[in-house]
Amino acid sequence: MQLLSTKKNKLLLLLPTCLVYVVYIILPILVSLYYSFTKYSGISKPRLYGLKNYIRLLDDPYFWIALKNTAIILGISIFCLASARSLWRCS
Numbered sequence: 001m002q003l004l005s006t007k008k009n010k011l012l013l014l015l016p017t018c019l020v021y022v023v024y025i026i027l028p029i030l031v032s033l034y035y036s037f038t039k040y041s042g043i044s045k046p047r048l049y050g051l052k053n054y055i056r057l058l059d060d061p062y063f064w065i066a067l068k069n070t071a072i073i074l075g076i077s078i079f080c081l082a083s084a085r086s087l088w089r090c091s
Contacts, residue, residue: 036053038046057063 035046037049037051039049039053040046
């Protein structure tokens with residue numbers, strides 16, 4: 001247990017986990033956020049497009065249909081989980 005006694009050693013053991021978290025979770029989120037503000041086809045260089053992508057998204061009727069369907073599925077899932085939890089507690 002002498003190995004974990006200093007703060008420096010604890011941070012050194014935690015470093016690989018933090019590095020993996022940043023590389024595989026945080027970095028992809030930031031890259032996708034950057035690309036959401038650009039016009040990018042995957043081949044050409046990305047050009048800054050601003051909020052036009054989000055404005056176009058809010059004008060798309062299929063987005064609102066998909067959002068409604070997602071909300072319905074979420075509501076059904078929460079209802080089923082709450083019902084199962086209450087039944088589990090009663091038994």
